[in-house]
Amino acid sequence: MSDAEFAHIDDEECRRFQVSAELAGRKWNAAILLAGARGARRFSEYRALVSGISDRMLTARIKELEAEGLIARDVQPTTPVSIAYELTASGRQLISLLHPLVNWSKARAERTELR
C-alpha cells in the first residue's frame, strides 16, 4: 500500500489514530489482549500467557482495558465467586487488526539475524 492511502487522513483522524496506537502499544496491553485472544479467561491464565508481568501490573492493566471497553469482567456466582475476563467485540477487533504485526515482527527478526 502506498502513501496514497494516508493522503485523505485529516488531523482529527491522525489524533485518534495516535491515541489508539498508544493504547494498544502501552506496555503489556497488546500482550494481555493477545492472551485473551489465545483463550485466557481467568486471572491466572492471563498471568501464565503474559510472561514477566506482575500481579499488581496485570490487575491495573485489566482495569484500564475494562475502562477502555476492550475487556469485560464476568462474575460467576460460584462459591467462592469466580471471575472471568473476556475480550469485548472492540477488543477482539483491535487484536485482530494487529495480527499482521506477528508476521511483520517475524520478518523483522529474520532480517536482524541476517545482519
Add this chain to the structure above:
Amino acid sequence: MSDAEFAHIDDEECRRFQVSAELAGRKWNAAILLAGARGARRFSEYRALVSGISDRMLTARIKELEAEGLIARDVQPTTPVSIAYELTASGRQLISLLHPLVNWSKARAERTELR
C-alpha cells in the same frame, strides 16, 4: 476473524508481537510514522504534522526510529546542508498494517459519542 487465527502463536511469537506493538505504540512513534506516510520529509514538516510534540522529543524519537530501522536519514550536500527523514520499507510496512486503526478509532469514537 476468530480466536483461531491466534491459536497457532507460540510464546516467542507473542514476545516479538508485544515488542513490535510497544514500539509502534510508544508515545509519538505512530504519529511520526504517520506523518512520514503523509509526506513529511523535513524536521519542520514532521513537527507541523505531529501536533503537540516538542523539538527535543521529535529529535529523540526520530533517532530511535532510525536505530530501529523504521526511518532513514538522508543528508543532502546543499548549503547549508539539508536533512530529509524518510520511512524505510520496514517503516512503511508497519504504518501500512496499522492503517486499519484509523477506521477502528473512528468507529470507537462514534460509539463513545452515542453513549
